């Protein structure tokens with residue numbers, strides 16, 4: 001949700017040295033508005049085969065992402081299943097160590113830290129999962145589930161204070177604190193997601209990766225959880241990376257949206273700009289598939305249907321990874337050599353609207369694809 005620019009900046013927990021660099025970081029904090037930064041982030045998984053587990057290739061799950069997440073903003077991250085969203089979220093939190101590139105948190109390079117040096121940072125970065133049931137230990141009471149991060153990080157000062165803190169957290173997420181001794185199975189799906197949110201909030205984090213937090217919930221419950229997350233963001237100055245597989249789910253909660261395809265970001269822009277004037281042919285196709293409530297407008301619209309399947313991240317197409325399915329390339333055959341050999345770089349084409357597509361390279365103009373009707 002849009003955040004107020006009038007609020008004072010939050011205090012940094014890593015005191016800056018006189019030259020402006022964080023004490024334990026080789027890099028300068030160049031923009032205090034940025035909380036998390038990915039620089040050329042890459043996560044490749046080795047692929048093994050057979051009983052001997054011979055290495056036969058690599059899954060290029062995340063392949064060279066560069067983007068910022070600003071304090072108190074919600075950055076939406078969307079793309080089809082398997083395009084690398086969860087891996088990106090986990091890599092930002094260092095739950096999955098990247099194979100190359102860097103993640104900085106308040107100017108500190110997390111990728112350079114040992115597990116031990118990373119530990120104090122972990123309480124500032126939490127995660128909310130898609131399936132609250134799978135992510136909650138069924139043998140622990142709600143009280144113990146929510147208290148666990150407090151114990152892990154040494155934030156529990158005596159049984160009574162711990163209990164009070166857990167009950168406060170339960171109240172904050174709309175759960176009755178009298179249920180502290182109940183087990184997850186006694187709660188509904190929406191209530192279980194509230195437990196997951198309370199656990200994520202326990203350590204007072206600044207940054208939360210929300211990995212499809214409403215996808216598994218009944219439609220009637222989704223809005224309640226979205227509203228709760230927005231209220232908590234306001235109250236606790238939270239910064240969210242909000243992952244979803246379709247654009248309609250992130251539109252209203254996001255300040256900016258990044259669109260991923262096959263391990264790469266193809267477009268990143270303000271939520272409004274992305275919807276009203278999508279520039280990348282893939283984003284245009286996604287937006288053309290978002291249903292519009294007005295049946296007349298809906299009937300008038302042309303849906304862009306993409307040819308073929310998403311290629312495998314083990315053997316992605318050369319050049320632009322989208323070239324095997326791109327409708328704009330069909331309309332601009334002169335781009336073929338370039339699109340099939342040169343990887344387009346994500347760069348600003350209008351204000352801070354970023355696109356990775358050769359259509360927007362400077363030089364001879366091409367026939368730009370029509371923009372999807374809003």
Ligand SMILES: Nc1ncnc2c1ncn2[C@@H]1O[C@H](COP(=O)(O)OP(=O)(O)O)[C@@H](O)[C@H]1O
Nearest residue numbers: 045059061080081082083084085086087088313
């Ligand atoms: N631990 C892992 N080992 C091997 N491959 C993985 C692992 N985790 C994810 N992948 C692969 O990486 C790609 C991206 O996965 P993921 O980040 O889960 O995508 P998304 O969240 O967008 O659905 C997929 O091809 C997936 O199969």
Ligand code: SF4
Nearest residue numbers: 320323326339357358
């Ligand atoms: S770079 Fe070429 S193939 Fe890729 S999206 Fe742009 S026009 Fe299509």
Ligand SMILES: [Mg+2]
Nearest residue numbers: 085086087211
């Ligand atoms: Mg996922």
